[in-house]
Structure formats: structure tokens, C-alpha cells
Amino acid sequence: MILIGERINGMFNDIKEAIKNKDPEPIKQHAIKQEESGAGYLDVNTGPTVDKENQPAVMEWLIQVAQEVSKLPCCIDTTNLNAIEAGLKVHKGKALINSTTADQAKMDIFLPLAAKYEAGIIGLTMNERGVPKTSADRIALAMELVVNCDMQGIPTDDLFLDPLILPCNVAQEHAPEVLETLQQIKTLSDPAPKSTIGLSNVSQSCVNRNLINRTYLIMAIASGLDSAIVDVYDSSLVEEVAATKILKNEDIYCDSFVKTYIQS
Amino acid sequence: MAVNIAKEKWTSKVSEMVIGTEPNAVKVGGEATLPFLHFEGEIPNRPAMALEVNDMEPTDWPETVTKPFKGVLSDPVAWAKKNVEYGADLIALNLVSADPENKDASGEECAETAKAVAEAVDVPLIILGCGVEEKDSEIIPAVGEALSGQNHLLGLATENNYKRLAATAMVHGHNVIASSPLDINLAKQLNILITEMNLGADKIAIDPLVGALGYGLEYAYSIMERSRLGALMGDKMLSQPIISFVGPEAWKAKESKSPIDENPAWGELEKRAILWEVSTAVAFAQGGSSLFVLRHPESVKQLKTHFEKLMVSNKY
Numbered sequence: 311m312i313l314i315g316e317r318i319n320g321m322f323n324d325i326k327e328a329i330k331n332k333d334p335e336p337i338k339q340h341a342i343k344q345e346e347s348g349a350g351y352l353d354v355n356t357g358p359t360v361d362k363e364n365q366p367a368v369m370e371w372l373i374q375v376a377q378e379v380s381k382l383p384c385c386i387d388t389t390n391l392n393a394i395e396a397g398l399k400v401h402k403g404k405a406l407i408n409s410t411t412a413d414q415a416k417m418d419i420f421l422p423l424a425a426k427y428e429a430g431i432i433g434l435t436m437n438e439r440g441v442p443k444t445s446a447d448r449i450a451l452a453m454e455l456v457v458n459c460d461m462q463g464i465p466t467d468d469l470f471l472d473p474l475i476l477p478c479n480v481a482q483e484h485a486p487e488v489l490e491t492l493q494q495i496k497t498l499s500d501p502a503p504k505s506t507i508g509l510s511n512v513s514q515s516c517v518n519r520n521l522i523n524r525t526y527l528i529m530a531i532a533s534g535l536d537s538a539i540v541d542v543y544d545s546s547l548v549e550e551v552a553a554t555k556i557l558k559n560e561d562i563y564c565d566s567f568v569k570t571y572i573q574s
Numbered sequence: 575m576a577v578n579i580a581k582e583k584w585t586s587k588v589s590e591m592v593i594g595t596e597p598n599a600v601k602v603g604g605e606a607t608l609p610f611l612h613f614e615g616e617i618p619n620r621p622a623m624a625l626e627v628n629d630m631e632p633t634d635w636p637e638t639v640t641k642p643f644k645g646v647l648s649d650p651v652a653w654a655k656k657n658v659e660y661g662a663d664l665i666a667l668n669l670v671s672a673d674p675e676n677k678d679a680s681g682e683e684c685a686e687t688a689k690a691v692a693e694a695v696d697v698p699l700i701i702l703g704c705g706v707e708e709k710d711s712e713i714i715p716a717v718g719e720a721l722s723g724q725n726h727l728l729g730l731a732t733e734n735n736y737k738r739l740a741a742t743a744m745v746h747g748h749n750v751i752a753s754s755p756l757d758i759n760l761a762k763q764l765n766i767l768i769t770e771m772n773l774g775a776d777k778i779a780i781d782p783l784v785g786a787l788g789y790g791l792e793y794a795y796s797i798m799e800r801s802r803l804g805a806l807m808g809d810k811m812l813s814q815p816i817i818s819f820v821g822p823e824a825w826k827a828k829e830s831k832s833p834i835d836e837n838p839a840w841g842e843l844e845k846r847a848i849l850w851e852v853s854t855a856v857a858f859a860q861g862g863s864s865l866f867v868l869r870h871p872e873s874v875k876q877l878k879t880h881f882e883k884l885m886v887s888n889k890y
Contacts, residue, residue: 562759
């Protein structure tokens with residue numbers, strides 16, 4: 311189970327300010343702290359306030375600053391093609407592109423980029439018609455993504471399918487459909503694609519957000535989830551994930567199992 | 575249509591341990607796949623073999639295994655030299671005299687013996703206490719200090735005495751054997767505790783506690799297999815090379831001692847006894863063990879031939 315730390319994102323005020331003032335310190339602090347908290351990837355997002363023209367330069371800067379202090383690879387989180395490529399050019403290790411949809415036009419642009427830089431890529435199970443409601447429709451789009459990756463020569467296990475969880479207060483019926491999709495993703499090919507979700511979305515504008523996030527994460531892991539974009543500062547969440555590694559017989563038990571998971 | 579041969583892709587490997595110093599260092603571990611599957615990953619080092627030396631003449635060794643050491647059994651230095659002649663890659667020095675029920679030898683006395691042995695042979699040493707945890711945590715630090723910087727392998731560090739042994743290994747530049755009683759969870763935990771003292775993860779060898787063929791071999795085998803799989807899948811706290819104390823176990827077995835007239839169907843004693851030691855080691859090599867402590871020189875000879883054949887690449 312790979313945790314993608316969500317914190318280096320311009321939608322958070324400290325990062326927004328850091329980008330505005332070209333101050334690398336907050337970026338570095340979050341890179342280090344997220345790595346220490348159990349993250350396996352750092353999500354990097356310029357946020358909504360950076361102009362389209364400036365996004366490539368800002369993305370490049372954020373990745374360089376983060377990787378200066380952390381050995382973690384980054385999840386390059388933007389829909390701006392130029393910003394993705396700018397990030398990939400300076401990235402050390404195997405990057406993860408976040409993301410493409412199953413729109414043919416989008417796949418034709420983003421997948422060759424993943425192939426060129428040997429990066430992983432997150433594929434959203436949605437297209438120009440939006441997010442499907444049922445698991446079956448999500449899986450149909452997931453298959454489109456698998457086939458297109460294969461055609462571009464991207465190994466299937468470099469594809470992280472995101473079945474798109476929606477806030478449970480407005481789209482409650484999606485939660486079980488996403489779980490069903492996670493199970494079926496593993497049947498699409500051999501080796502199977504990986505899966506991911508943007509966890510915090512499930513509790514958008516709800517009360518008890520951490521409770522909902524953690525509970526849904528455990529349910530999703532039980533359904534086969536491989537990774538998630540999460541708040542790794544929620545130490546209960548990270549500890550619970552460490553326990554799932556033991557209970558799924560993926561990590562060998564030892565008394566320090568929480569610590570070893572965080573450090574691994 | 576071309577046939578696509580499925581090969582396992584492992585993400586990690588066993589750590590490589592260096593014992594001794596150049597040019598006489600012995601390397602063990604470093605495997606990037608399951609035992610001897612050269613076609614799937616690198617197997618850089620042949621399993622290494624140590625022959626035992628006791629610092630007191632052994633009283634409970636069967637004659638079959640004392641015979642090759644006639645005349646040297648009460649002289650650890652001469653015995654160690656003999657072992658090198660017999661082809662041992664390392665010497666496993668058992669400081670049994672430290673046992674309060676034997677001579678209750680002090681740390682200084684043990685250090686002197688160890689020093690004399692180390693000076694007499696070029697091969698690196700595995701230096702073991704008397705097995706009394708409390709006493710070992712006194713003598714091993716003294717020995718480690720006397721041989722400072724020589725990068726030997728010290729043991730046995732257990733849940734109860736690992737602190738002093740690990741500290742000695744750190745300060746005086748040695749490796750340490752982490753020993754746990756047939757329990758993979760404890761083995762992992764002990765490695766964590768030792769690395770938390772800042773001894774490098776590549777300075778630890780795992781002793782899972784083995785049994786001889788017919789005496790619980792399969793329990794140790796499955797622990798080895800499981801920890802190797804863990805190592806290959808990225809579990810850093812189970813990625814250490816595994817040491818098997820085959821000699822002490824195999825020569826305790828009834829099959830290594832019972833004369834032919836007692837069990838005519840079992841065949842000639844000497845051949846059978848050596849075979850018992852060899853077969854036990856062969857099984858553990860397939861389980862993932864890469865360092866063997868043995869007793870009989872003929873076992874070393876036979877196993878060397880066997881391991882060398884297994885090291886011939888089967889890449890395709």
C-alpha cells in the first residue's frame with residue numbers, strides 16, 4: 311500500500327504563499343515531514359492560483375525543492391501538459407503523472423509522455439461525459455485505459471486506475487460502486503493494473519472527516535486498493551494502514567510493525 | 575508465435591555481508607532471487623562454510639568426527655590451521671571454556687585464545703560464546719575489542735543480550751549473529767532492535783535456530799523460505815543472510831552415532847553420518863541459507879562440489 315502525501319499543493323495556504331514568495335522552506339518541511347510520516351510518493355500540485363503560463367516553471371521548482379531534501383518520487387498533479395513535461399524533465403526516479411482521463415484525446419496526449427519518461431500514470435475512470443455512476447461503466451473506461459497503455463508500450467502495472475470517489479454527502483451511492491470497481495480492476499489484465507483514490511474527496515464538506523476517510527480507506531484496501539492520495543499527518547490513518555499490511559499477510563508481523571511500515 | 579517465458583520480478587535483494595578484511599574477506603548473501611535461480615536474478619556468492627574449533631577438547635563429539643582432528647583437539651590454534659587445510663572458508667570458534675560449568679574462563683582468557691587463532695589463520699572467524707547468554711555478553715565484548723577492526727562475525731546475540739554484542743560490533747567493527755528460536759516475528763524484531771542501536775542492517779546475519787534432518791529441519795526451512803521471500807519483496811528487516819549451525823545439530827542425531835550393528839539397515843556409520851550433515855546443509859541451502867557451520871571435513875569437501883555445481887549459471 312503506497313501512501314501519496316497530499317500536502318505540497320497550492321490549495322493549502324502555506325504552499326500558496328511559498329510559491330508566491332519563492333520560499334522553498336515550507337515545501338522542504340512538508341517533503342521531509344511527509345516522508346517521515348510514511349509517504350511513499352509526494353503529490354505536487356501548483357494549486358489554482360498559478361497562471362497557466364507559469365505552471366511549468368512552478369512545477370519544476372516545486373519538484374526540485376522537494377527532491378532536494380527527500381528521496382521520495384513525486385506524483386505530478388496537474389492537467390497542464392507543459393507543466394507535466396517540465397516536471398518530468400527534472401524529476402529524479404520514477405515519477406507518477408496525475409492524471410489522464412479515459413478521453414481518447416487526453417490519452418493520446420498524456421500516455422506517450424508517460425511512455426517517453428518511463429513514468430507511472432494515474433488513469434481516471436471518467437471521460438468527456440463525466441464520472442459514471444456504476445461500477446460496470448467505470449470498469450469499461452478502466453479497460454479503455456488499460457488497452458491504450460498497452461498500445462503505447464506502458465507496462466500495465468505502471469497504470470494506476472482511479473475509480474473516482476465522490477463526497478458521500480452528495481453522492482453516497484458511489485462509495486460501494488468504487489469498492490466494486492477496485493475489486494474488478496485486478497481482473498482486467500495480468501499483471502493487473504494498480505489502483506488509487508483521492509481519499510479526502512470522500513468526506514468533502516462532511517463532519518467527522520477523518521473518521522470517514524479512515525473507514526473508507528480500510529474498506530478500499532480490503533477491496534484491493536494499492537495506493538491513495540492521503541493526509542499522512544493523520545497518524546491514526548497511517549497506523550491503520552500498517553495494520554492492514556499485516557492482516558493482508560503482505561508484511562511479516564513483528565512488534566514494531568507500525569514503525570517498520572512508516573520507515574519502509 | 576514467440577513464447578513469453580514468465581519470470582518473477584523481485585524488487586529487492588538479500589543484503590551482502592562482508593566477513594573479515596581484504597584480501598581474505600568472505601562475502602555471503604547478496605542474492606536477488608530465490609536460491610540458485612540464476613535465470614531470474616543475480617546470485618553473487620557461493621554459500622560459505624565454516625569448520626568448528628572448540629577452545630576445549632570436546633567430550634560429546636562422536637568418534638567419526640573427532641578422528642580427522644586427532645592430535646589437535648586440545649589446541650585451538652593447531653585445530654584452526656587444520657580446518658584451513660581441510661578447505662574451510664571460515665573458522666567457527668566456540669568459546670565453550672567460558673561456560674561456568676566448564677572452566678568459567680574470563681573475557682581476557684577468551685580474547686587471548688581468539689587472538690591466537692586469528693593470528694594463526696588467514697580466514698575470517700565466526701566467534702561464538704558458550705551459549706550462556708549472560709556470560710556471552712561479558713566475553714564477546716572482550717574478544718571483539720581484542721580483535722578490533724578485523725570485521726569478524728560475533729554471536730550469538732539474542733533478545734536478552736543483543737545490546738552488548740551489537741555495541742561491540744559497532745565500536746570494534748564486527749558483524750553480529752542475531753539468533754531467535756524458530757520464530758520469524760522475533761527474528762524480524764531482533765533485527766529491528768539491533769539496527770535501532772545503529773548497527774548497519776548489512777552487519778547482521780540471521781540464525782533462525784536449525785534442526786537436523788529428521789529433527790525439525792522443515793520448521794527452520796520454512797522460516798528461511800519466508801524470510802527470503804520477504805527480503806526479495808523489500809522487507810529490509812528480513813533481508814539479512816542466514817547462517818545455519820548444521821554441525822552441532824547433525825552430529826547430535828542418532829543417525830550420526832548409531833553403529834552399524836545396532837541398525838544394519840542404516841548402512842555404514844561414517845558414510846551415513848557425513849551424509850546426515852551434508853543432506854541437512856543441502857536442504858538449508860535450498861531454503862536460502864548462505865553460511866554453514868559444519869563439523870566434518872568431508873562434509874566441506876562434498877558440499878563445496880555441490881555448491882559449485884549449483885553456482886553454474888542456469889540463465890536462459
